[in-house]
Amino acid sequence: MSDPESFRSCAIGLLTTEYFDNIDTFIEEAIDSGHDFVSTPIVHSRYKRVLKTKDNDSWKNSPVYDRDDLVVRKPNWSDAVVGTLSNWLELDSTDQNTRINSELALKQELAWACHLGLFAVMTPPLSDTTTSISNLARVINHNVGSMAVTQMWVRVLMDKNNQAWKKWNQFRSLAEHNPRIHVALELPKELPEDDLLLDTWIAEPIKSVIVPADIFISNNKGYPVLPKPHQTYLKKLMHRIQPQIIVTLPDVNIHPSAAPSSYQEYIRYLNRNLPEMNDVDRFASGYHDYLQAPLQPLMDNLDNSMYETFERDPIKYQQYEKAVYHALLDRVEHDSDYVSTIMVVGAGRGPLVNCCLRAAEKAERKVHLYALEKNPNAFVTLQNAKAEIWHDKVTLVFADMRKWKPETKCDILVSELLGSFGDNELSPECLDGAQKFLKEDGISIPASYTAYVTPLASSKLYNEVAAYKDVTHFETPYVVMFQQVCELAVSKPVWTFEHPNKTIEQDPENNLHNNRYSQTKFDMIPQDMIMHGIAGYFESVLYKDVMISIHPDTHSPGMFSWFPIFFPLRTPLQVAQGSTITLDFWRTTDAKKVWYEWSVTVESSNGNDSSISPIHNPSGRSYWVGL
Numbered sequence: 059m060s061d062p063e064s065f066r067s068c069a070i071g072l073l074t075t076e077y078f079d080n081i082d083t084f085i086e087e088a089i090d091s092g093h094d095f096v097s098t099p100i101v102h103s104r105y106k107r108v109l110k111t112k113d114n115d116s117w118k119n120s121p122v123y124d125r126d127d128l129v130v131r132k133p134n135w136s137d138a139v140v141g142t143l144s145n146w147l148e149l150d151s152t153d154q155n156t157r158i159n160s161e162l163a164l165k166q167e168l169a170w171a172c173h174l175g176l177f178a179v180m181t182p183p184l185s186d187t188t189t190s191i192s193n194l195a196r197v198i199n200h201n202v203g204s205m206a207v208t209q210m211w212v213r214v215l216m217d218k219n220n221q222a223w224k225k226w227n228q229f230r231s232l233a234e235h236n237p238r239i240h241v242a243l244e245l246p247k248e249l250p251e252d253d254l255l256l257d258t259w260i261a262e263p264i265k266s267v268i269v270p271a272d273i274f275i276s277n278n279k280g281y282p283v284l285p286k287p288h289q290t291y292l293k294k295l296m297h298r299i300q301p302q303i304i305v306t307l308p309d310v311n312i313h314p315s316a317a318p319s320s321y322q323e324y325i326r327y328l329n330r331n332l333p334e335m336n337d338v339d340r341f342a343s344g345y346h347d348y349l350q351a352p353l354q355p356l357m358d359n360l361d362n363s364m365y366e367t368f369e370r371d372p373i374k375y376q377q378y379e380k381a382v383y384h385a386l387l388d389r390v391e392h393d394s395d396y397v398s399t400i401m402v403v404g405a406g407r408g409p410l411v412n413c414c415l416r417a418a419e420k421a422e423r424k425v426h427l428y429a430l431e432k433n434p435n436a437f438v439t440l441q442n443a444k445a446e447i448w449h450d451k452v453t454l455v456f457a458d459m460r461k462w463k464p465e466t467k468c469d470i471l472v473s474e475l476l477g478s479f480g481d482n483e484l485s486p487e488c489l490d491g492a493q494k495f496l497k498e499d500g501i502s503i504p505a506s507y508t509a510y511v512t513p514l515a516s517s518k519l520y521n522e523v524a525a526y527k528d529v530t531h532f533e534t535p536y537v538v539m540f541q542q543v544c545e546l547a548v549s550k551p552v553w554t555f556e557h558p559n560k561t562i563e564q565d566p567e568n569n570l571h572n573n574r575y576s577q578t579k580f581d582m583i584p585q586d587m588i589m590h591g592i593a594g595y596f597e598s599v600l601y602k603d604v605m606i607s608i609h610p611d612t613h614s615p616g617m618f619s620w621f622p623i624f625f626p627l628r629t630p631l632q633v634a635q636g637s638t639i640t641l642d643f644w645r646t647t648d649a650k651k652v653w654y655e656w657s658v659t660v661e662s663s664n665g666n667d668s669s670i671s672p673i674h675n676p677s678g679r680s681y682w683v684g685l
């Protein structure tokens with residue numbers, strides 16, 4: 059887990075477009091005025107002469123650069139320099155000679171930057187012409203593979219509508235989503251008002267954000283500050299992405315009290331004043347956008363540290379206690395001598411047993427508890443608790459809840475077998491077995507759980523999955539604390555499981571009653587976007603209005619036991635404005651396992667265009683959960 063302080067730190071650079079004869083002086087001054095790095099042209103504009111060379115061969119045989127051709131001549135500041143590539147290159151020139159020479163000159167610049175080990179190089183802002191974008195994409199994509207240390211940033215000037223994103227989308231699609239290519243996003247004077255337009259960029263591989271001096275306004279003391287919308291957005295970017303920030307200094311003094319250090323000082327001030335981290339942030343730092351295989355607590359035995367981590371959740375147990383408390387109040391009269399039997403199935407190390415005991419004490423109801431667990435190691439902790447704390451109040455049962463035959467039935471059946479998608483840790487199958495312990499009028503806590511889905515953009519997650527270079531990983535859902543993602547729509551329910559489960563009688567011999575299919579439609583996607591996968595969440599009714607939820611709109615505040623789930627797509631799908639996205643989801647089972655299959659269709663608003671993904675994970679070939 060990363061330390062919260064470093065998680066918040068931010069490097070700030072100073073950008074210049076001047077061709078300095080002595081770049082060392084500029085770098086020293088920039089560092090003296092509080093900047094961490096500079097962004098400067100690598101090559102002098104006088105190097106244009108290359109374009110006049112008629113004969114490529116003689117050109118290649120001569121030394122590539124004269125000393126004077128270069129702005130960055132030495133490696134002494136290499137880790138403090140982002141080199142900007144020449145903006146006069148004409149990669150899409152209709153003149154063949156110019157086009158070829160431009161390409162060669164660009165290669166030379168990249169080669170020199172990599173030779174020096176600069177920490178990044180940045181393209182000129184993406185232009186409006188598609189020929190220029192496609193030629194730049196081709197050359198960069200071709201060369202980026204050999205850039206071992208130096209990062210590649212594509213500069214994109216954000217705009218009020220979605221044109222800038224479309225240009226970038228064209229570029230990266232041509233470059234086949236190359237994970238080595240990142241975005242340097244330049245903020246415009248006027249930001250889009252639409253949150254979705256702003257958030258689209260969060261799902262992109264942004265490495266740096268450029269904040270030009272002229273978008274700063276003067277405060278009443280004459281110091282530069284950002285307008286409110288820029289402040290809010292920049293803070294969001296710093297919070298979610300932690301990009302490098304690049305500022306420029308104004309040509310003339312537009313902010314009366316400004317010194318060269320004022321712009322970076324102000325940005326650092328914003329960075330220091332990001333929203334306070336809450337418990338969930340603290341728990342999640344270090345897990346952001348990190349793909350985890352979902353747990354299989356039925357097939358595998360959780361280890362002690364896993365239980366310990368979960369048990370730190372301040373909210374989950376509070377909600378369970380509340381649910382049991384209300385269930386006891388509803389079920390048993392005050393002053394009654396009736397002893398309610400509560401069975402905690404899948405008791406782990408016992409925290410839900412403690413919840414039930416506290417709830418009974420608070421409700422002033424008599425109870426006897428059973429704690430059932432199949433993990434032999436966790437069971438030792440239960441034995442310790444019985445010997446030292448619970449004594450006769452709790453009966454321990456070492457068994458698989460699907461097979462145990464109790465002598466008595468219970469009033470309340472308490473379990474927590476939920477995964478990020480609700481049913482993905484096989485709570486339905488386990489509780490099918492356990493519900494025979496429950497009296498006819500007994501209460502199951504949880505009473506139900508519902509899985510939710512929404513289309514998701516995240517080039518980060520896509521590239522993380524793609525790095526495995528196999529279909530199996532694209533057909534596996536992951537538990538992920540989302541960070542650099544953008545939901546394309548508000549999530550919708552796919553299916554619900556209720557307990558006790560009445561449908562089991564239709565098919566007691568096998569598990570077909572727990573199969574599900576759902577088609578979910580998301581109409582009128584408001585802008586051009588890209589879809590990399592599906593986000594999944596759950597909401598659970600524990601008892602009446604006592605809920606736990608990881609659905610973004612109803613998330614139980616402070617609860618961190620569950621991160622969302624991510625179902626990847628093998629190929630990202632382009633989603634045009636106004637399109638309808640249809641998600642097909644299946645929960646399928648055989649005698650030994652349960653698995654999900656999923657597919658996506660995107661249909662344009664006029665119905666003339668559609669893209670269809672294959673069905674992912676057919677027959678559970680890549681991913682399944684063992685029964």
Ligand SMILES: C[S@@+](CC[C@H](N)C(=O)[O-])C[C@H]1O[C@@H](n2cnc3c(N)ncnc32)[C@H](O)[C@@H]1O
Nearest residue numbers: 355356404405406410431432433458459474488
């Ligand atoms: C997610 S943990 C919850 C542990 C504990 N109740 C809590 O809330 O902290 C689920 C527990 O159920 C147990 N479990 C899963 N399937 C089971 C089964 N079929 N029979 C008995 N225990 C089971 C697992 O070993 C694990 O200890």
